[in-house]
Amino acid sequence: MTLNGIDLAKQSMMDALDLAILVEEEAQERYEEFALQMEQHRTPEAAVFFRHMVENEAKHGRELAERRSQRFGAAPRKVTRAMLFDIEAPDYDAARAFMSPRRAMEAALASEIKAEIFFAEALPGIQDPEVRALFEELRAEEIIHQALVRAELARLAPDGPDADDFVDEPVAQ
């Protein structure tokens, strides 16, 4: 997780909302990338799950954008995507060709945990009570998302052969 040029302790409510929107946007794009990668590599079940995550992140992003718009209208955004990296987006190296739905869900779960940690670690330093309430709300949402993913994982049948079994072994050319 990386933040550049954002002082979480002193951020305004508008900046905090913009940061939250961008966090969702980054995650949405990453899941979109993962879905495309899975489609390219004939891993349709994982692709379907990542598409589902794209919709989820987009939905949360829209909700936050609506709140931002009602509260601050079209005031220019000061926070940019260049200031953050991998807050809620799954790590690039979490994707694998032929990954099972279980491994895809585990990647998503790790991302939700990562996001929760981000909000939890920021909370003690935040001075503005409104921003603090927003971060507490966002943290709580991440915990709910984790529970949802865990419930889905519990419903899945155990994985078959390890996905890495399908990766080509190095052979002399």
Next chain:
Amino acid sequence: MNVTSAPEYQAKDYKSDLKPIWCPGCGDFSVVQGIYRALAAIGRPPHEIAFVSGIGCSSRIPGYTTAYGFNSVHGRSLPIAQGIKLANPDLLVLAAGGDGDGFSIGGGHIAHLIRRNMDITYIVMDNQIYGLTKGQLSPTSQKGRNTCTSRLGSLEEPVNPLLYVLAYGAGFVAQACPTDLAGMAAIIEAAIRYPGFAFVNIQSPCVTYGEEGQQVKALKAIAETLESLGHNPADRLAAMDLAQHYGSKLHLGVFYQNPEPPPTYGDLVKERQELMAQTALPRERILDLFLKK
């Protein structure tokens, strides 16, 4: 390179419609994002950018970037990039490829672009393996590495890309890693802004043929920024000292940036052309040069 910062372009404006076919989990996915971000920060429109590569997984990168692109032949990205820059000096020219493309078959070209100080940014995605051809030993593979072409372990010392370019006198030398996309984008941006040959080595793991210790999580555990070490990027000897740790430590940031960049080859060519133009014969008298007086 004279560049202006204009916030009118966003990273997504440099993303092409082609879908990357790299293995899921490949480090190059974040490298291309870092390049998009750097280009957005520079703010040059895509039609003012030329992106040249050689052959290999990473050399697909111009196809995934909205700019003029040339996925050329193995090891020849730099001569082609040089030709493009000389033919159209106003273009922002990037070259990219892997460690095999750059330091094996293309290794001979780097020295000449450096000594000419060609205003080109060269990005090497260093994964210490030939991934596209299924995992053969590459010039940066560690000694003892077991691959399909070194079943009992490599007997060769690896090339040190950082020392290689520093020794030839490159004016900008840096290293980045997908563990820090924001840092990588900033380094690529600084490389593009440097007026002359700029080299960025990116430790970009191969998820299919790379070893466990070379994957992002392992790299994240050992990465340390040169800034945190108090390194002064204007100190070339200190840069060479730190560069010796390539392969054992992972230092990220700018190793060396010449505080007084010499003129680029393009500047010198332009100066020579202007000088010659003063004494040039008019077109109708051009054959007089070959006639005895």
